Amino acid sequence: MATRTTQREVQPSLVSAPVAGVASLLLPGLGQVLVRQWQRGLVLLGSIVTIVGLMAWRVHDLAHREPGPLAMLIKALQRRPFFIVPMLVGVLILWLWNAWDGYRQAQPERRGGAGIFALVIVLLFTLGWQIGEIDLYKLATELPDAWRPLSRVLWPWPAAVERETETIGAGADILVPCEDNPPPPPEEIPGQPYLVATPTCGELSSLDENNQIVPGTILTLTGRGFAPNTETQIWWVDPLGNEFVVRQGGEYVVFETDDQGAFELDLIMPYRLIPPSAAGRQTHRVEARQVSAVGKLKIGDPLVISISRMVETIFLGMMATFFGILFSIPVSFLAARNLMSSSRFTIAIYYLTRTILNIVRSIEPLIWAIIAVVVVGLGPFAGIIALTVHSIAALGKLYSEAIESIDPGPIEAVQATGATRLQTIMYAVVPQMIPPFVSFSIYRWDINVRMSTVIGLVGGGGIGFVLIQYIKLLNYQAAGIAVWFIAITVAILDYVSAEIRQRFV
Amino acid sequence: MLEIKNLTKVYDDGTVALRNVSFTVEDGEFLVIIGLSGSGKSTLLRCINRLIEPTEGQIVWDGMDITTADPAQLRQIRRQIGMIFQQFNLVKRSTVLTNVLSGRLGYVNPWISLLHRFPPEDMEMALRALERVGISDQAHKRADELSGGQQQRVGIARALMQQPRIILADEPVASLDPVLAHSILGHLEQLNQEEGITILCSLHYLDLVQRYATRVIGLRDGQIVYRGTREDIRRMADEEFKEIYGEEAVRVSVGPHEGGE
Ligand SMILES: Nc1ncnc2c1ncn2[C@@H]1O[C@H](COP(=O)(O)OP(=O)(O)O)[C@@H](O)[C@H]1O
Ligand SMILES: [Mg+2]
Numbered sequence: 078m079a080t081r082t083t084q085r086e087v088q089p090s091l092v093s094a095p096v097a098g099v100a101s102l103l104l105p106g107l108g109q110v111l112v113r114q115w116q117r118g119l120v121l122l123g124s125i126v127t128i129v130g131l132m133a134w135r136v137h138d139l140a141h142r143e144p145g146p147l148a149m150l151i152k153a154l155q156r157r158p159f160f161i162v163p164m165l166v167g168v169l170i171l172w173l174w175n176a177w178d179g180y181r182q183a184q185p186e187r188r189g190g191a192g193i194f195a196l197v198i199v200l201l202f203t204l205g206w207q208i209g210e211i212d213l214y215k216l217a218t219e220l221p222d223a224w225r226p227l228s229r230v231l232w233p234w235p236a237a238v239e240r241e242t243e244t245i246g247a248g249a250d251i252l253v254p255c256e257d258n259p260p261p262p263p264e265e266i267p268g269q270p271y272l273v274a275t276p277t278c279g280e281l282s283s284l285d286e287n288n289q290i291v292p293g294t295i296l297t298l299t300g301r302g303f304a305p306n307t308e309t310q311i312w313w314v315d316p317l318g319n320e321f322v323v324r325q326g327g328e329y330v331v332f333e334t335d336d337q338g339a340f341e342l343d344l345i346m347p348y349r350l351i352p353p354s355a356a357g358r359q360t361h362r363v364e365a366r367q368v369s370a371v372g373k374l375k376i377g378d379p380l381v382i383s384i385s386r387m388v389e390t391i392f393l394g395m396m397a398t399f400f401g402i403l404f405s406i407p408v409s410f411l412a413a414r415n416l417m418s419s420s421r422f423t424i425a426i427y428y429l430t431r432t433i434l435n436i437v438r439s440i441e442p443l444i445w446a447i448i449a450v451v452v453v454g455l456g457p458f459a460g461i462i463a464l465t466v467h468s469i470a471a472l473g474k475l476y477s478e479a480i481e482s483i484d485p486g487p488i489e490a491v492q493a494t495g496a497t498r499l500q501t502i503m504y505a506v507v508p509q510m511i512p513p514f515v516s517f518s519i520y521r522w523d524i525n526v527r528m529s530t531v532i533g534l535v536g537g538g539g540i541g542f543v544l545i546q547y548i549k550l551l552n553y554q555a556a557g558i559a560v561w562f563i564a565i566t567v568a569i570l571d572y573v574s575a576e577i578r579q580r581f582v
Numbered sequence: 583m584l585e586i587k588n589l590t591k592v593y594d595d596g597t598v599a600l601r602n603v604s605f606t607v608e609d610g611e612f613l614v615i616i617g618l619s620g621s622g623k624s625t626l627l628r629c630i631n632r633l634i635e636p637t638e639g640q641i642v643w644d645g646m647d648i649t650t651a652d653p654a655q656l657r658q659i660r661r662q663i664g665m666i667f668q669q670f671n672l673v674k675r676s677t678v679l680t681n682v683l684s685g686r687l688g689y690v691n692p693w694i695s696l697l698h699r700f701p702p703e704d705m706e707m708a709l710r711a712l713e714r715v716g717i718s719d720q721a722h723k724r725a726d727e728l729s730g731g732q733q734q735r736v737g738i739a740r741a742l743m744q745q746p747r748i749i750l751a752d753e754p755v756a757s758l759d760p761v762l763a764h765s766i767l768g769h770l771e772q773l774n775q776e777e778g779i780t781i782l783c784s785l786h787y788l789d790l791v792q793r794y795a796t797r798v799i800g801l802r803d804g805q806i807v808y809r810g811t812r813e814d815i816r817r818m819a820d821e822e823f824k825e826i827y828g829e830e831a832v833r834v835s836v837g838p839h840e841g842g843e
Binding site for chain 2: 484486487489490491492493494495496497499500503504505508509511512
């Protein structure tokens with residue numbers, strides 16, 4: 078043994094090195110504790126217990142249907158080999174390393190670096206990767222698919238305008254089922270589109286016992302008098318008045334008319350589930366329709382809705398800021414130490430106010446909105462309440478700090494001139510309060526408008542409300558318009574508030 | 583005549599800042615108060631216009647007891663007592679003119695003044711006051727755009743607006759360099775000699791005390807430990823000064839034309 082004298086007095090180990098090693102092998106960290114490195118030992122024990130525990134939880138998650146732990150491990154290994162194998166190897170190395178560390182710690186030099194803790198951190202991050210379900214492969218493979226909706230969000234402006242459209246078309250009645258005397262073809266009116274179906278009666282497609290489609294009667298549709306070279310759709314109208322575009326082989330029946338505005342095609346009568354009450358003799362109708370873009374350009378619905386909701390949002394933020402300022406002023410006096418330090422009672426109020434403000438402030442406006450929606454129902458009012466509550470807390474704190482940092486010198490000086498209390502406030506207090514007051518209020522308005530764009534997500538009104546609906550309806554262009562409005566408004570607001578604040582500070 | 587009788591101030595935390603202080607100031611005096619930092623100079627000056635409430639004792643001015651004045655009377659008294667501060671105590675974001683006009687608040691209609699309106703003669707008076715301290719060209723600047731010396735001149739102009747009979751100056755030059763110190767004290771001396779305004783001023787430097795004081799009192803731990811006439815001060819040596827004043831005393835010399843004899 079080297080008998081190097083160390084500067085620090087080290088208490089001798091309680092056990093010999095091999096014993097320490099074996100102890101750590103049996104219970105991680107035990108050896109280290111026995112050699113009086115109890116901190117190191119406890120950290121190691123805690124780390125290993127944590128890692129093994131988390132690992133067991135993930136294995137259980139991956140294979141909770143399996144009967145025993147071993148079966149679970151095997152199943153998990155099959156499902157996620159790249160996670161389980163390195164983790165098992167890592168934990169094994171960690172365990173052995175910990176035993177070796179116990180052995181080494183028992184040496185007089187007590188060497189043993191931080192390497193073991195680096196391994197602990199690596200294992201924790203591996204677990205974190207799995208727990209977070211991080212999947213770069215998925216990100217890489219699915220990103221291209223997301224490109225279409227994303228591009229619609231990024232450039233939604235085609236949906237901002239619409240053309241007034243006019244639909245022209247013609248139809249023919251189809252009798253189901255066929256009878257002795259089927260209905261005659263419709264009369265042709267010169268100058269109008271005309272459609273004939275032959276035959277004028279038939280059977281709809283149906284499902285057999287095996288849920289296989291049994292094709293219905295094939296109708297030959299002949300049309301003339303339509304707009305030439307124009308996209309045309311075949312629609313089916315059932316006796317209940319339901320209309321739908323006919324699919325054939327999975328595709329919508331859409332085609333272009335020829336130069337004369339005529340066409341001819343075969344159509345298998347579609348599958349329609351008719352309620353029993355409507356069973357029996359039924360008259361369906363087949364129609365050919367053309368949409369001709371003839372109207373003027375007009376502003377699209379998403380744009381109109383986005384604008385009106387954006388206005389609602391800005392005012393929502395404004396009202397919340399207004400009420401927030403209104404209520405936070407008195408509150409801020411109660412929360413200002415220099416005003417409240419005169420007696421025990423006022424100091425108690427000061428602490429109480431401060432505590433309440435801190436609690437209210439720490440709850441996100443989104444949560445307040447959910448609470449407010451419960452109270453007053455969906456809509457902008459709930460958003461106003463939520464933002465007002467949060468603003469009172471946030472502004473109350475800021476204002477009270479502004480009051481606390483007031484310079485008492487000018488107050489003293491104005492008092493010394495023989496001014497009244499009101500004059501003193503007007504001439505010495507107000508001028509000092511205006512810059513922080515304006516600055517904080519504008520800043521809060523900025524925050525409130527920003528927040529009100531998301532508060533709609535939980536039903537608090539404003540543009541977030543329509544945004545979430547558009548997203549749920551997969552109407553990405555409309556959602557894109559809403560997103561654009563949010564971005565534009567926030568950018569303008571940022572600029573304006575920065576400008577105003579600069580003027581006043 | 584201002585009589586301070588047995589003045590005692592005990593702060594809420596138990597600090598005894600003034601202990602049984604008595605002295606008399608005749609009209610037209612330039613009384614300098616010397617003493618270490620913490621000896622009670624600021625407390626004494628603020629007790630005179632009751633920015634700080636005295637604990638015991640009386641302050642009698644021309645037979646009127648300031649210590650028992652009701653709020654309305656107190657404002658009447660205060661408006662005749664100008665005050666100048668070490669940190670100038672201007673409202674930094676207001677204009678120089680507004681700061682000067684605020685010296686008039688004890689005279690004007692309190693309600694109208696809330697609208698920041700002053701009679702034309704007060705405006706004129708303010709401009710004259712600024713002219714008198716040599717900064718009339720700065721009237722419309724914000725107070726914090728001015729240098730320290732200029733700000734103290736604004737402080738003097740504000741005090742002048744009160745048409746005061748007494749000016750209390752609490753270390754008016756402690757934040758300024760020596761040359762500016764002479765310029766500011768020169769203004770006060772001029773007011774003292776030309777208008778007969780009584781000056782009570784706390785100062786730190788022996789040179790300045792010797793140059794401007796007509797009478798001196800020395801404070802130590804809230805008690806008067808020295809009373810001297812102009813002649814006593816002129817004859818006073820550094821050692822003596824240090825004795826009253828403690829080891830911190832500094833003698834400064836600021837050029838032959840102004841400093842001492
Ligand atoms: N508001 C206060 N509360 C308690 N003690 C104070 C207060 N103001 C001053 N003091 C104390 O009173 C004593 C005199 O202070 P002050 O009058 O400011 O002295 P000076 O102006 O000579 O430096 C000091 O001990 C100081 O700490
Ligand atoms: Mg002082």
